Every structure is written in C-alpha cells, then in structure tokens.
Amino acid sequence: MNRNLRGRKFEEMTNCYRLSVCWFMLLNLCVIGESKQRNVLLIIADDAGFETDVYNNTAIRTPHLSALARRSVVFQNAFTTVSSCSPSRSAILTGLPQHQNGMYGLHQGSHHFSSFDGVQSLPLLLGQAGIRTGIIGKKHVGPGQVYPFDFAYTEENNSVLQVGRNITRIKVLVRKFLQGQEADRPFFLYWHGTHPRLDPQYYTPEQVKVPYFIPDTPAARADLAAQYTTISRLDQGIGLVLKELREAGFENDTLVIYSSDNGIPFPNGRTNLYWSGSAEPLLLSSPEHQRRWGEQTQAYASLLDITPTVLDWFSVPYPSYSIMGGPTPWDTVFGSQSLHEVTMYYPMRSVHQGPFRLVHNLNYLMPFPIDQDFYVSPTFQDLLNRTRAGRPTAWFKTLRGYYYRDRWELFDRRADPAETRNLAPDPAHGPLLHRLRALLLKWQWATSDPWVCGPDAVLEAKLTPQCRPLFNGL
C-alpha cells in the first residue's frame, strides 16, 4: 500500500476530498469512470461493534456478515469521528465532522440539532447527478432539504419499528426499491438498522465475551447477550437484503459498504472518544476488485471517507467547500464530539495516529455526562449500585475516574490497549504530546471548528480569526 496517499495534496488526488480520502485511493484500488452502471448499498448498523465472527468473536454467529466479508476488504482500523447517532450519521452523509456540518447533537425530540442549510450532502449531490437515492430505516438527520431521498421509508413517514427493525418488512421495501429501478439509472440505497433490546435472547450471559471496557458482571453479561441478539437479527437482515440485491441482478455492479454509527451502548463505549467508543467495523465490498476480497487491511479509515468514496464510485465531482481541511497522514484519524443529548455538553476533540491516541476534554472540570438510555441500562444501574454500596465493580475504571477526566489524555495502545495510563503529564512524552496537539489544532483550524480556542481563550473570528486569552487559569 502506498503510505503517502493520505499525505498527498488535493491537486494530486484526482477526485478526493482534501479533508478525507476515498478508500479506493487508500487501498490502491483503481476506479475508472466509464459508462458501466454502478450502484451503492450503504448499510450502517445502530450501536453495533465487533460482535461478529468477522472480527474473531467466536461466541456469536453472523453467517451473512461473514459471507459479505469474504467478498470485502475488512478494515481493522476504522473509526467514527463522533460517538453519537445523529452527529455520526450527518458526518457519514456529508464527509464533514459534526462541528463543520452543524449537527452538534441528536436530531430528534427536544435535542433538535440539524445540519447547516448550505451543506451539500451525499444524497443531495447524487440526486443532482441523476442517481436514484433511497433510504430505509431510521433517518435521524435533518433538515429535510439537506438530506433529500427519492425513496424514503423512515421514522418521518412510518413506524420506526417497522422500517428499522422488522427485517421482513425491510426486505419487502428493498424489493420495492429495486423493482422501481429504471434501466441504466444508477442507485444509492442507504439502510439504517435500529436499536437493540427488544428481541428475545438467543444467547446466554455465560456465552458472551466481555470486552475489557465492560464490567464482568451478570448484569453486563445479560446486556451483552441482548446486544448479540440484536447483531444476529441485523445479520439475518443483511442476508435478506443481499439476497434481494442478488435476485434483482445487481450483485455484480453494486458497491456494498457495512459499518456502524458509534460505539456500543456500554460504559466507555457510546458517547466516548476512546478507542472503545470510536472504533468501528468496516467492510468494503467492490464487485470490481475481486482479487482483494477477504483481505484484512491495517489502513486507517475514517467514516468521513464514505462520502468521497461513494462520489468517486459514481464519478460525481465534490462540492468545493471553502472550509475543507488539508491532507491527512494515512495512519491518522480525527474525532470531534460536542454533545449527544442537548443536556450533555461535553466537547472533546481527538487524534489517533498509529498507536497513539490523544483526547482533548475541553470541559474537563465538569463530570462526564450520562445519556438517558444508558443510565437505565442494567449494566449502568448495577455499576451505580455497586459503587454506592462499596462493592467490587469488576470494572477497569472507577465511576469517579470515568466522570472526572484530565484535560489531555494521551495513550500508547501498543503498551496499553485498554487506554488506562495517561501519558500526557509524563515529561518523557512531552514532544509527542506537543506534536499531536499541534496536529489536532491544525485540523481544527482547517475544518473551521468553533471550539478551536477552548477552554482558555475565545475565538474572535472578525478580520483575522484568532484566539484571545481569557486568563481563566487553564
């Protein structure tokens, strides 16, 4: 693999976003624009992680994901920029981090966040290029004019349980979409499966594998068993959807992408920018690159790269945002989170380069917030009860340590894969800290991050944008 691809200048990267990179470039896969019809099926799971045999978890059976993996390049280092549903989905569908597209938090209900009106999303650009667009399942982003789809069965016009969870119904909707295809018109179909926790439990708590960041307790094991069941249902859905694609004759001209929006809904997972909250499964199945099928790649991928990858597949030009960032090293991904629910203001920025992860917790003096769904989960309730009673938690952190974080957290995942030892205060790591801080800051400026000066200065954007000091002791 060409290690310089992520560092190449935009002018040299015919057709790739300056901010991110399309995966064809990253993997040295050549995509040549021609008259052959190409389609895309984008499958984004909800809160799914590595609970699949594709990623060597032998406690769960996901035969359809495994079959897809045999026709895919399997990414070992893929990351979301933000560990929250709507912000992540907006980033996936625009190629812009949440602070740049405006979707700072959840879209639905009282949270009410939306992308900026001028954002040119993937479905908008594809629609303008004459490509038929479809969405099935939870949409969770807005406003409507920024994310238009020709064919839409979402929570906006249906029961989300029917279009997001009922896999038989989803199969019928995929069939309906494919039967509506005009000859020679390409399509982009986006399927978003939805949440867990309502399914019968096919797995026992004893069967599950407990990752390092989850307490090994009966409560957490039961929750994990439910997560496995959800993934199994998703896997069945993937089997049905891919069968529809095959039977409609589109298997050999459709790029299939599978990933998830954010970390799994467990402590240190969703809403966190640690590895456990931001690492994602990623399968890229191109019918035109069969020699790469089954390959495992260590290349770093950001879910921001989905938009340029899909645009490249269709040979559709990129929007020319004046706010685009600069070239990114091939082994580097960035993270940016501001809120989840409207009350959960806890801005974080991160950079992950090779084995190193740096997290900047801007509001580190306040406790890390907990979301409503996670709060009522048996895993978290058990953690609270055990902590209050002074009983062992079987967790790798204390609640206090989870709530109160250092402003800068620097981890070396080679020596410390669980990210438990903060190296930022260690003078021996001073040069590394300095370098990663500079890299992160550069990305924030390049992507017009309104939070770029926090928490010790104010961004004064008039004339020459600059940080003006607050002298607040930070």
Ligand SMILES: [Ca+2]
């Ligand atoms: Ca989610």
